[in-house]
Amino acid sequence: MESSSLSALDLARIQFAFTVSFHIVFPALSIGLSSFIAVLEWRWLKTGKTYYKDLCLFWSKIFAIAFGMGVVSGVVMAYEFGTNWAGFSKFAGPITGALLTYEVMTAFFLEAGFLGIMLFGWTRVGPRAHFAATLTVAVGTLMSAFWILASNSWMQTPQGFAIEGDRAVPVDWFQIVFNPSFPYRLVHMTLAAFLVAALLVAATGAWHLLKGRRDPAIKKTFSLAMWMLLAIAPLQAFVGDQHGLNTLRYQPAKIAAIEGLWDTETGGTALNLFGIPDMQAETTRYALSVPHLGSLLLTHTWDGEIRGLKSFPRDERPNSTVVFWSFRVMVGLGLLMIVLAVTAWILHRRGRLYDSAWFHRFAVLMGPSGFVTLLAGWVTTEVGRQPWVVYGVMRTSQAASPLSAQQVGLSLMAFVVVYFLVFGTGIYYMLKLMRAGPNVTPEDDARPAQPQPRGPRAVTAAA
Amino acid sequence: MDLTVVWAAIIALGLLIYVVLDGFDLGIGIVFPLFPDERERDLMMNTVAPVWDGNETWLVLGGAALFGAFPLVYATVLSALYLPLVAMLACLILRGVSFEIRGKASRTKHLWNLAFIGGSTGAAFFQGISLGAFVQGIPLANGEFAGDAFGWLTPFSLLTGLGLVATYALLGCCWLIAKTEGDLQRRLHRLLWPLTLVLIGFIAVVSIWTPLQEPNVAARWFSTEWFHRMVPAPFLVAICAYLMRRAARDRHHTRPFLLATAFVVLGYAGLLATLWPYAIPSSVTLWQAAAPEQSLKFTLTGAVVILPIILAYTIFGYWVFRGKVRHGEHHYH
Secondary structure: OOOOOOOHHHHHHHHHHHHHHHHHHHHHHHHHHHHHHHHHHHHHHHHOOHHHHHHHHHHHHHHHHHHHHHHHHHHHHHHHHHHHOHHHHHHHHHHHHHHHHHHHHHHHHHHHHHHHHHHHOOOOOOHHHHHHHHHHHHHHHHHHHHHHHHHHHHHHOOOOEEEEOOEEEEOOHHHHHOOOOHHHHHHHHHHHHHHHHHHHHHHHHHHHHHOOOOOHHHHHHHHHHHHHHHHHHHHHHHHHHHHHHHHHHHOHHHHHHHHOOOOOOOOOOOEEEEEEEEOOOOEEEEEEEEOOHHHHHHHOOOOOOOOOHHHOOHHHOOOHHHHHHHHHHHHHHHHHHHHHHHHHHHHHHOOOOOOOHHHHHHHHHHOOHHHHHHHHHHHHHHHOOOOEEEOOOEEHHHOOOOOOHHHHHHHHHHHHHHHHHHHHHHHHHHHHHHHHOOOOOOOHHHOOOOOOOOOOOOOOOOO | OOHHHHHHHHHHHHHHHHHHHHHHHHHHHHHHHHOOOHHHHHHHHHOOOOOHHHHHHHHHHHHHHHHHHOHHHHHHHHHHOHHHHHHHHHHHHHHHHHHHHOOOOOOOHHHHHHHHHHHHHHHHHHHHHHHHHHHHOOOEEOOEEOOOOOOOOOHHHHHHHHHHHHHHHHHHHHHHHHHOOHHHHHHHHHHHHHHHHHHHHHHHHHHHHHHHHOHHHHHHHOOHHHHHHHOHHHHHHHHHHHHHHHHHHOOOOOHHHHHHHHHHHHHHHHHHHHHOOEEEOOOEEHHHHOOOHHHHHHHHHHHHHHHHHHHHHHHHHHHHOOOOOOOOOOOOO
């Protein structure tokens, strides 16, 4: 990469990274929020408390924006493999194309088909049917995660196929879908999506607590999100650790790059806490390392061996400078999430969850951390897969379409302008909604006797 | 049973459904400039608010199924049509997001109106251009696109681009006629016949131009085997036009939409007759482009079960939101 101008391949990679990064934050939020909304609606049906309904309507508005932006940025993804990665599509289409077909059939249609009822059907169907629609949308988002992660994981740890001519031919679909890294990646990503939503919900609650609101809708928002975080954040650390063991087994070069590890050490590997890996000099500068900690964390033994980057040919090494830091951003923020959740628990036990302004500020600051962590994790696993597009089978350099740098450069510029403009505005309106907060309708029991314990059927539309 | 043909038929059907469904909601954006009243515009957008996501999903199905069933087509045609497809996607983003934002904006509402109009019209135009360029053929060498970055830009493709804009405008107008009432519907009814005439003009020009520029197509269309199948087409178009004229005069509510759909189906049938049996016109047949049998079988197993279910709940969704849309009924937030 000594040349001064970027090649069409570099531009295509930048474009893919840009469009997929912008895309993934919206589905991640949709996955988390739709389940959250389903829980709120279920509580409303069970208890008849109006604030659950208020919260439902409020988060549905934000969900609608996130979902819409996920759909339109997702259409781009469905075509980008063909426009920019013709080599990959021709080779792997029989496998990843088939998995993507299943994603569209079992997830995208399901979500889009019931979203209309979820958002606009409050007066058109009964409360139970409406809840069923909400639940279906939530299930759809999870199905979508299932298929796209099966496809991505197959690219990371491919199996169950044969190469015939110039293409991958499926041999065993069960092996393809349930490839070695898939279960870990699926759980890791699903939990990440829940964390993304929980942190955003918590931050919204905290913001309004700081502004002085203490009504049940706000308190519920905040406490529900914190309980969610307390359950998920530590679990995510455990799942991440298991995912790491799996990666060490199937993609050892990625682990070596993540840890900035150059030499294969015997009798126990140290862990570089900090440092700046230098790909040219084959060393990690300013390394601050702790003996044996690498073996302990990565192999769960005192002296487990971990292959260093030097044991891989130069042209098969992922960029350690990038993944070393993206990984540390992910883990660092993940640990902060655990601190946030545990602090909330302690404050709750002391009955001070709603009166600790410093803690609410902390929660507001952590609001966007889910997104940052999610992207850092994806950067780690995708950059860590390089130079392969299908690990060990097809190089990224063989995957690109025969396009000129001008064409890709032009489209990249167009995408950057449109995405920042359009999604920037979308995010602005989401923030504006969150700042306005949920409306409060007076409690049912404040009014004359209500004979409908399951909540009124004729309710105002999701205005 | 020939899996390749079955998959080609599913994709063809999926794209037809896409053209009709997203056609009418893109069409609303195309006729937007003729209805400057913001309250009416709110109403027009509300008629599709619950369904546009689902409509656009048929385009995603087209892309994904092409990727899985005909990877060679997906790879070469999409990279050949790089710039128009990127432009189309950018337009779809602009208009999709306008659905979410237009209703919330106050100072910038006029900009989101523009985004909705430009995005809808642009998406239709670039889809039509891509279609025209595809019909004219994609130059290949060693299974890779080997043409020019601007090879898609021809008088013919510009014509098909405008033709698709006209098609969607008619579909949008007819959909709105079915979903509105009163003065707005009256003005839509007045628009119906002029739009139909424009569309018939495009159908005529494209039908004459296609065999003239493609000797292969001409040979097939006028062969003894095909000719008797092609002959009824112009008469059916004429019958539809006559019925449309009457529906416009009688201010029919739902019949115009059915007739517009009939126009689309007739045009689409002509297109399929032109392409068959090629996956990439005049160079790669469906069978040469198909994915290995194991892939086709795997996806078809699911498709046979799932696609009917999708159709069922799509129809259910439309049924839930049936009838006229009135002011303030369900706001797009």
